[in-house]
Amino acid sequence: MGRQPCCDKLGVKKGPWTAEEDRKLVNFILTNGQCCWRTVPKLAGLRRCGKSCRLRWTNYLRPDLKRGLLNEEEEKLIIDLHARLGNRWSKIAARLPGRTDNEIKNHWNTHIKKKLIKMGIDPVTHEPLHQQSISSALTPQEMSSHPTDCPQSHATGQQELPEDDSNITSIDNFSFPPEKMSGDDQSQAPDPQNDDDPLMSYIWSDAFLDDALMWNFAAAGEECSEFGLSSSDDNSAWLLDYQELGDEDFGLACSNMNMNSLDDIGGKYI
DNA sequence: AAGCCTTTCAACCGCGCGTCG
DNA sequence: ACGACGCGCGGTTGAAAGGCT
Numbered sequence: 105m106g107r108q109p110c111c112d113k114l115g116v117k118k119g120p121w122t123a124e125e126d127r128k129l130v131n132f133i134l135t136n137g138q139c140c141w142r143t144v145p146k147l148a149g150l151r152r153c154g155k156s157c158r159l160r161w162t163n164y165l166r167p168d169l170k171r172g173l174l175n176e177e178e179e180k181l182i183i184d185l186h187a188r189l190g191n192r193w194s195k196i197a198a199r200l201p202g203r204t205d206n207e208i209k210n211h212w213n214t215h216i217k218k219k220l221i222k223m224g225i226d227p228v229t230h231e232p233l234h235q236q237s238i239s240s241a242l243t244p245q246e247m248s249s250h251p252t253d254c255p256q257s258h259a260t261g262q263q264e265l266p267e268d269d270s271n272i273t274s275i276d277n278f279s280f281p282p283e284k285m286s287g288d289d290q291s292q293a294p295d296p297q298n299d300d301d302p303l304m305s306y307i308w309s310d311a312f313l314d315d316a317l318m319w320n321f322a323a324a325g326e327e328c329s330e331f332g333l334s335s336s337d338d339n340s341a342w343l344l345d346y347q348e349l350g351d352e353d354f355g356l357a358c359s360n361m362n363m364n365s366l367d368d369i370g371g372k373y374i
Numbered sequence: 375a376a377g378c379c380t381t382t383c384a385a386c387c388g389c390g391c392g393t394c395g
Numbered sequence: 396a397c398g399a400c401g402c403g404c405g406g407t408t409g410a411a412a413g414g415c416t
Contacts, residue, residue, distance in 0.1 A: 118385080141402070142402090153386090154401085154402095155386085158402075158403085159384090162403095164384075191404095191405065191406085192404085192405085205405080206383085206384075210383050210384085214383075
């Protein structure tokens with residue numbers, strides 16, 4: 105017997121979410137918390153798959169999300185974490201407060217990957233690219249958009265920045281110790297405890313994750329005017345109404361979400 | 375101005391894993 | 396031990412926006 109579909113395909117809406125659907129989902133979760141996603145659409149009055157609801161919430165509607173482009177520090181961190189973890193985007197996202205795996209994955213594929221290739225670094229292995237592998241690492245479109253991006257010296261293992269490095273300032277200072285750049289990232293991941301970089305040691309520590317949770321909400325509080333996208337985004341402008349939420353609503357939502365110590369943090373939202 | 379091409383990113387799909395009865 | 400179920404993850408798709416000719 106085959107696997108049961110995650111939702112009844114008939115009558116389930118697909119495609120972009122409307123403001124009304126967003127509103128229903130947010131209202132439901134803030135009132136009831138994140139519970140069984142399979143039942144959320146029915147209880148929230150949505151003609152959506154539970155999976156779709158979860159994705160919409162985690163990738164777009166969650167109030168603790170940061171908005172806007174990733175900054176240089178975040179990019180560096182992603183590159184470093186990718187060198188250790190590979191394409192385990194959720195693990196990487198867990199180390200970047202307010203960022204989602206989907207967002208990081210997209211950013212990697214559209215920005216960072218190209219930057220690394222432009223720098224002559226294989227985005228998969230994080231090793232210097234050889235001339236022939238540069239072409240295989242790039243799609244035909246990427247090749248055409250970077251026709252002269254292949255430094256000649258990479259076959260020697262020497263990294264040579266392009267003469268015009270104005271486009272790579274965000275990652276121009278990062279470097280990987282040789283032991284971090286070889287082989288399968290999972291099996292050969294270095295011992296975090298031995299990491300020389302204090303920042304990375306901290307990021308790899310359990311304490312980081314504890315702090316990250318706090319940062320999520322602190323960041324959301326500081327940037328609460330951003331989490332609903334720009335005010336020009338008519339489709340989501342209503343999200344700004346989050347700021348109008350009362351203590352009671354927020355407290356309930358947080359307690360249902362099993363977040364710790366949010367009574368204090370929650371005040372930053374409001 | 376119009377059509378085509380490229381880029382971006384929200385959303386979907388299928389699979390694997392953990393949990394529970 | 397086994398199967399059903401729900402969730403989360405990573406890869407992929409496709410619509411929209413922006414850029415180019």
